[in-house]
Amino acid sequence: MQKSFNPAEIEADAQSYWEQHQSFKATEDTEREKFYCLSMFPYPSGKLHMGHVRNYTIGDVISRYQRMQGKNVLQPMGWDAFGLPAEGAAIKNKMPPASWTYSNIEYMKGQLKQLGFGYDWSRELATCQPEYYKWEQWLFTELYRRDLVYKKNSMVNWDPVDQTVLANEQVIDGRGWRSGALVERREIPQWFIKITDYAEELLSEMDHMDGWPEKVRTMQRNWIGKSHGVRFAFPYELDGKAEQLWVYTTRADTIMGVTFCAVAAEHPLAQHAAKDNPELAAFIDECLQGGVAEADLATMEKKGIPTGISVTHPLTGEQIPVWVGNYVLWGYGDGAVMAVPAHDERDFHFAKGYDLPIIQVIDIEGETFSTDAWQEWYADKERGVCVNSDKYDGLNYLDAVNAIASDLEAKELGEKQVQYRLRDWGVSRQRYWGAPIPMINCPKCGTVPVPKEDLPVVLPEDVEFDASGGSPIKKMPEWFQTTCPECGGDAERETDTFDTFMESSWYYARYTCADASDSMLDQRANYWLPVDHYIGGIEHAILHLLYARFYHKLLRDVGLINCNEPFQRLLTQGMVIADTYYRMDDAGHRHWFNPSDVDVTYDEKGRVTAAKLQSDGEAVEIGGVEKMSKSKNNGVDPQEMVQRYGADTVRLYTMFTSPPDQSLEWSDEGVDGAYRFLKRMWALAANMHDAGIEPKPIAEIVSSLTASQQDARREIHTALKQASFDYSRQQFNTVVSACMKIVNTLYKLGASDTDQALLREGMGITLRLLGPISPHTTHYLWKKLGYGDNILESEWPQADESALKQDTVQYVVQVNGKVRAKIQVAADTTKDAIQQAALADNNVQKFIGDNPIKKVIVVPNKLVNIVA
């Protein structure tokens, strides 16, 4: 057998073996326990990045592990092929988004194959294929019939120069990325799906979703944001007509402290007041500048202006001035709020800024209220009681809310209401590269959904982009002019396309029956679903995962599937990060250098002393560790790594360096270390092979092991036990370290028959433990060393409990919680005898001194703590 480890050769061999034997083709088999393992599919951006490699390695490790546990595993792969970057590339490269996308897919598919991922490629799909998006178009029309879809006005970022809608990502510091013009908020009609109808189920179901990380569940709960409050009205008169200003509050107990109301710039009341108030009109215009992203809105300086209109407090009858505030969001609730500056931090600062009255209506015993500065306790609803509130004085939060709500209800000016922060899902995009929304606007019949037999509405792929970035189909009458399915008259198609989350919300289900041509899903979906294990980036914790859960319930309610949730278990992987290096130019701009072009030197303690650019030998600045990105030029190309070290090393490194849910710091030296381990294992195997010894089975020699051989075997089985446990909890870094420990132990064995038998046992264990992680090398060695034909079909190793037993046990002896001695006692020693032995130790006695012994704690097989 070859002495040197040659990954390129054995990896190609293993891959063609899997291909020939169709090792990963999954077939429905009700006799076997199924396991559906899914990694989030990639956007075909051009080539794989390390984040993909990490994600897909985790998924492949889980798939192969489950398969070796005997499960019927499905692991598919596909392409999230619609999206904004393809349009940018189209303008830049003067090629249609479709051809750019398809060529990226082809290249990236080759990369995935080189990495040895065990996918069932027969189920591959790309979301830009009409056979795929046809079904979500159909579902949308179905939802329209079920009254789960509606159209309403909604805000977008408008670039006044390019005359186009911008994504939040395309708004940089309030300006359009291409034109540099100040962005405006503009309302346009858009399609929505009623996810809020499912808010309660989406929320309550999460209580049972034990397979999801608690942090993701918490994030989703907060996103849905269920709150109990009171919706009520301030009556007022406008032009002699009785009107009502409606607001929602979770703090009805503070209603007696309202000193003003604030409405959003878009609110009808504000619009009305601005008619003969140029200052207000100017302010409203100002409010409409800037993007729609919530982070921008929430960090803006809080500004306002009075409308000159007053409303009547529904309980006190007082006149309350109404302001327009830039911090009040139109589209949340009623776009208006009651302001209680004494007990709401935002209102407090606003009132201080504009010299509005602040009236304390909540008090906590022992605290002193003052209007000088905001104090956290002002908002404490748990401990506070009402003051300055007439008949409500002395009531606690709950009693006050109940009393106030029923008083408002009696006046027919309000009632208790449950509200959600969650908003309906806006699915319209004014872009080209997406699935057309299957709706037709007929001047006679209004909105008419495209009938099933006319689906799909195919997006034309051969198009040209102009520099403004506007959608080509909006300028293609030959495409959008059509006839009305109902009256047959002239009509126009909807030219907006779907949000790409529409495609990524159901692909997991389509994989189960990717070739179904008569329906969206067929019975196979009920065999494979739910996905047993879903793996993807933490950045998808809310939006994608919530939309997919919602979609799943829609699919269930139209009768296509019969389970409630799509993803049984979820693993959110951390980011891949790397060092950054830069030089500052005279203008103060940073120029970033790729880590592979920089040499780093260390002092004798191993600390970094300097970094120099290889090309000129001059120093560069060290910029810290950041997420791999183009802008910081700190990306490492997986392709290059696979060529240099082989896929197994790259996979091993990514699994070993961090636990899957934490960020992974790239280090070239660390990759060397992973490579070194595989070479070390290879060398050991080559020696075993060439020695040609056929040792006796371990069972025959286990009774004749020497003490040191017993120690070696215990180390091997302890590591095996730990690794099996770590597989079950998906901590793969310690699985790898267990393999390293075993190999280190095996290196210390000699040439005797018994040592060789141990070696054979240990190598067999290591190969199977490492099999899911570095599949090519282990596939080769398993066969070459004669363990079997196909490691994927082998039996998972079990730790031998008898090997773990020890004759003597080490106890740590503490005096007052500090370690003072270590004693060795026979395994069957009684508690009393252990205590005696601990007290007999000289150093222990020294620290007890003359103090009386108050207490002795003995933790079996661990420690003795003497309290003196």
Added chain:
RNA sequence: GCCCGGGUGGCGGAAUUGGUAGACGCAGCGGAUUUAAAAUCCGCCGGCCUAACGGCCGUGCCGGUUCAAGUCCGGCCCUGGGCACCA
């Protein structure tokens, strides 16, 4: 601004979930092999004090609970992710 994470040696991380802090690896140092280098193998490797035995300190900071805290509780600091049109 709001929501959710994370801070352990020079570095990545481990500590079987309250019981010996630093497994495994990287970097570094020393040795073997070599004419030499690479590769490989072996050893050392938190800080301070000590000739040694050993001692003191140490898991972002301050405080608490406990026989015992990296782990639990309260407060603070730093740092990463998400915020609905990036995917």
